[in-house]
Amino acid sequence: MSQLESFRQEVKEWLEENCPPSMKTPMPEDEVVWGGRNAVYKNPESKLWLDRMGEKGWTGPDVPKEYGGGGLDREQIKILNQELFAIGARPALNSFGIWMLIPVLLEYGSEEQKHNFIPKILKGEIRWCQGYSEPGSGSDLASLATKAEDCGDHYLVNGQKVWTSYADQADWIFALVRTGPKEPKHDGISFLLIDMADSGVSTKPITLISGKSPFCETFFDNVKVPKENIVGEENKGWTIAKALLQHERNFISSFGLGGSADVPGSSGMGGIVKIAKNYIGEKEGKISDGYFRGKVAAHKMKEQAFGLTLQRAGDEGGKASATSSIFKYYGTEHNKNRFELIVAALGIQGLGWEGEGFTESELSKTRAWLRTKANSIEGGTSEIQLNVIAKRVLGLPV
Amino acid sequence: MKLVLTEEQQFLKDTAQQFARDKTPVEHFRKLRDANDQQKWSQDIWMEMVELGWSSILIPEEYGGSEFGVSGLCVVLQELGKTLTPSPLFATGVLGVSTINALGSDQQKKDLFSGILDGSITTALAIDEKPHHNPTAITTSAKKDGDKYLINGKKIFVIDGASASHIIVIARTSGNEDDIEGLTAFVIPSNAPGLKISSLSLADSRNYAAVEFDNLEVSIDSLLGEEGAASGALESILDHGRIAIAAEMLGMTEEAFEITNNYLKERKQFGVLIGSFQALQHRAAKMFCEIELSKSTILAAMFAADSNSNDLGRLASLAKFQVGETLHEVSNESVQMHGGIGVTDEYDIGLYLKRARVAEQIFGSADFHQNRYADISGF
Numbered sequence: 001m002s003q004l005e006s007f008r009q010e011v012k013e014w015l016e017e018n019c020p021p022s023m024k025t026p027m028p029e030d031e032v033v034w035g036g037r038n039a040v041y042k043n044p045e046s047k048l049w050l051d052r053m054g055e056k057g058w059t060g061p062d063v064p065k066e067y068g069g070g071g072l073d074r075e076q077i078k079i080l081n082q083e084l085f086a087i088g089a090r091p092a093l094n095s096f097g098i099w100m101l102i103p104v105l106l107e108y109g110s111e112e113q114k115h116n117f118i119p120k121i122l123k124g125e126i127r128w129c130q131g132y133s134e135p136g137s138g139s140d141l142a143s144l145a146t147k148a149e150d151c152g153d154h155y156l157v158n159g160q161k162v163w164t165s166y167a168d169q170a171d172w173i174f175a176l177v178r179t180g181p182k183e184p185k186h187d188g189i190s191f192l193l194i195d196m197a198d199s200g201v202s203t204k205p206i207t208l209i210s211g212k213s214p215f216c217e218t219f220f221d222n223v224k225v226p227k228e229n230i231v232g233e234e235n236k237g238w239t240i241a242k243a244l245l246q247h248e249r250n251f252i253s254s255f256g257l258g259g260s261a262d263v264p265g266s267s268g269m270g271g272i273v274k275i276a277k278n279y280i281g282e283k284e285g286k287i288s289d290g291y292f293r294g295k296v297a298a299h300k301m302k303e304q305a306f307g308l309t310l311q312r313a314g315d316e317g318g319k320a321s322a323t324s325s326i327f328k329y330y331g332t333e334h335n336k337n338r339f340e341l342i343v344a345a346l347g348i349q350g351l352g353w354e355g356e357g358f359t360e361s362e363l364s365k366t367r368a369w370l371r372t373k374a375n376s377i378e379g380g381t382s383e384i385q386l387n388v389i390a391k392r393v394l395g396l397p398v
Numbered sequence: 399m400k401l402v403l404t405e406e407q408q409f410l411k412d413t414a415q416q417f418a419r420d421k422t423p424v425e426h427f428r429k430l431r432d433a434n435d436q437q438k439w440s441q442d443i444w445m446e447m448v449e450l451g452w453s454s455i456l457i458p459e460e461y462g463g464s465e466f467g468v469s470g471l472c473v474v475l476q477e478l479g480k481t482l483t484p485s486p487l488f489a490t491g492v493l494g495v496s497t498i499n500a501l502g503s504d505q506q507k508k509d510l511f512s513g514i515l516d517g518s519i520t521t522a523l524a525i526d527e528k529p530h531h532n533p534t535a536i537t538t539s540a541k542k543d544g545d546k547y548l549i550n551g552k553k554i555f556v557i558d559g560a561s562a563s564h565i566i567v568i569a570r571t572s573g574n575e576d577d578i579e580g581l582t583a584f585v586i587p588s589n590a591p592g593l594k595i596s597s598l599s600l601a602d603s604r605n606y607a608a609v610e611f612d613n614l615e616v617s618i619d620s621l622l623g624e625e626g627a628a629s630g631a632l633e634s635i636l637d638h639g640r641i642a643i644a645a646e647m648l649g650m651t652e653e654a655f656e657i658t659n660n661y662l663k664e665r666k667q668f669g670v671l672i673g674s675f676q677a678l679q680h681r682a683a684k685m686f687c688e689i690e691l692s693k694s695t696i697l698a699a700m701f702a703a704d705s706n707s708n709d710l711g712r713l714a715s716l717a718k719f720q721v722g723e724t725l726h727e728v729s730n731e732s733v734q735m736h737g738g739i740g741v742t743d744e745y746d747i748g749l750y751l752k753r754a755r756v757a758e759q760i761f762g763s764a765d766f767h768q769n770r771y772a773d774i775s776g777f
Contacts, residue, residue, distance in 0.1 A: 273776075298768055301719055309693075312697065330691075393683075396673040397670075
């Protein structure tokens with residue numbers, strides 16, 4: 001048996017023993033696990049599953065073992081994912097810490113920061129939020145004004161962040177702050193880790209068009225942050241900020257592939273094809289409206305082409321940087337298009353807001369459709385991604 | 399399967415790129431067109447391609463070919479597409495070889511492949527009869543009469559039909575129009591008495607013909623495979639053709655985009671380079687994304703062809719659709735972004751537009767393949 005085959009066997013056996021039965025069923029929205037000190041586990045098996053996966057290091061399969069990760073290589077991760085998919089396993093942990101912060105801590109963090117934070121993130125003990133945008137700094141992120149004054153052994157932080165996802169539930173925030181007010185705008189920014197429990201930190205949820213409040217405003221009023229919480233050097237935070245954005249864009253791009261009907265955790269209505277057949281009609285096995293069928297086909301073809309391109313980027317060794325802009329742009333625009341099609345296919349049933357007359361699944365589609373509108377704004381708008389492609393890939397003049 | 403070229407394929411691609419640059423820049427095509435060359439491709443260039451082994455890439459090793467597969471041909475055609483190189487490689491090296499290989503007897507393979515290997519035989523596949531590709535809408539009939547067949551009907555849009563030494567015709571030996579069953583292939587020397595071949599002149603100045611059969615008598619030896627056997631083989635033969643022409647189209651797309659992107663960095667208006675205008679930058683960036691997707695679909699489709707994947711039909715349609723739509727957009731935008739010079743005959747970009755539209759029609763437009771993909775997928 002080859003090493004990979006025996007690894008697959010090992011994974012199968014481990015999952016057989018350790019994945020609780022309810023974790024192999026579709027995940028209701030209120031059972032999604034984000035961890036953190038304020039976490040509430042509606043289903044106790046969610047916690048069990050998180051603890052077991054975290055102990056094994058498989059919440060961060062690519063993270064080195066010395067920091068509590070799985071220490072797996074590309075091929076092994078592929079196998080792990082295949083086996084998780086095969087049993088329909090729920091994700092043990094959703095985590096901005098894993099998706100965004102750990103990669104930059106590994107690259108830019110001190111040894112102490114890595115040992116202090118990474119194992120806890122992987123076990124779901126610290127939930128993070130991202131302090132990037134400010135009311136006056138959206139696409140022009142580097143103009144940010146939240147300031148951190150040098151007070152000897154600590155920084156004194158004052159200012160406001162906006163669009164901080166789940167800040168009201170997070171334990172810590174990774175934030176961009178201005179430490180060099182006199183330097184050119186990109187050269188006065190630092191990357192700071194701040195405990196949300198510190199005095200002077202407050203949050204206020206923002207209600208979105210979907211009716212939900214995944215985002216907050218976060219205020220810093222004379223917050224004292226120990227100096228050891230800076231990642232990298234003072235005033236060198238922009239490089240780290242950009243590196244993190246790439247990781248953020250990469251995971252947002254994956255939304256572009258969420259169209260499969262059999263993705264674990266999907267709502268059970270099936271994908272766009274099944275919805276169209278059920279709500280528009282089916283004739284001789286086909287979506288009965290030929291024009292709509294054409295639109296669905298084009299959408300699914302683009303989706304497959306996009307998926308093949310993600311695969312190719314991986315096969316080529318994942319040259320990051322500008323490709324993350326391509327994927328972020330394409331993936332989010334595609335995801336918006338998917339929900340436009342889904343809502344159109346559902347007709348009036350796809351526009352229900354609450355209450356009687358609609359199934360839970362139908363109602364969730366209305367909200368999800370509205371939520372996708374932010375996909376092409378958060379993490380850098382589509383227009384910013386196109387700027388990056390034009391300048392960095394195509395070499396077009398500024 | 400990894401979506402990256404093997405060393406062998408990369409080597410073939412590099413060789414083809416060098417060849418196209420040195421021997422057949424766009425100027426080569428332009429000269430043939432301006433000289434009103436009746437063959438519309440150069441015999442000398444073709445013989446060089448034959449010597450490089452390109453005509454026999456799909457021919458099995460036992461018949462003297464290299465068996466580099468559809469992937470091998472695709473990387474070559476992609477590079478030749480960049481300079482709009484006309485040659486019999488598609489009609490002979492892909493369509494001819496695939497058909498003979500799928501249907502021919504051992505003796506036919508020996509005879510025909512040896513001619514393709516030395517360049518003395520070129521082929522044309524006569525299938526379409528209507529303005530739109532539809533491989534089952536075949537009314538050209540072949541009726542058995544003793545040890546002969548009598549063929550009647552008319553084929554149009556026969557690629558290389560005006561130059562090929564042999565015409566491979568798909569005719570109906572039973573059933574009605576639109577039946578998948580009942581199709582039979584015949585291979586007929588183009589100088590057969592009574593075979594009427596008329597050149598068709600299309601916008602892209604390539605070699606096409608209409609082929610008419612008026613009670614044409616052919617011997618039973620011209621049967622390629624059993625009677626009715628073409629029905630089963632046709633889809634995969636056409637899929638090879640669809641993937642290969644899509645690869646050529648990808649090369650055209652890449653080059654038209656490259657020419658245009660360079661122009662955006664040279665041309666000044668209002669005192670600045672026009673490439674600094676966001677209205678143009680974003681359109682260019684969007685096209686770039688579609689080109690990246692196109693590349694992935696070609697790789698997936700050509701590898702599927704060479705591994706006899708049972709998903710070949712869907713992936714071939716995906717590639718022809720994705721590349722077709724992208725080339726359509728890029729060829730239009732390229733002309734527009736060039737402004738006035740883009741609509742002059744003197745400038746090359748218009749040649750890409752004209753070739754693009756014809757190639758888009760070959761073996762099914764993007765619409766055809768969207769529909770086919772939906773059918774196969776059960777949408």
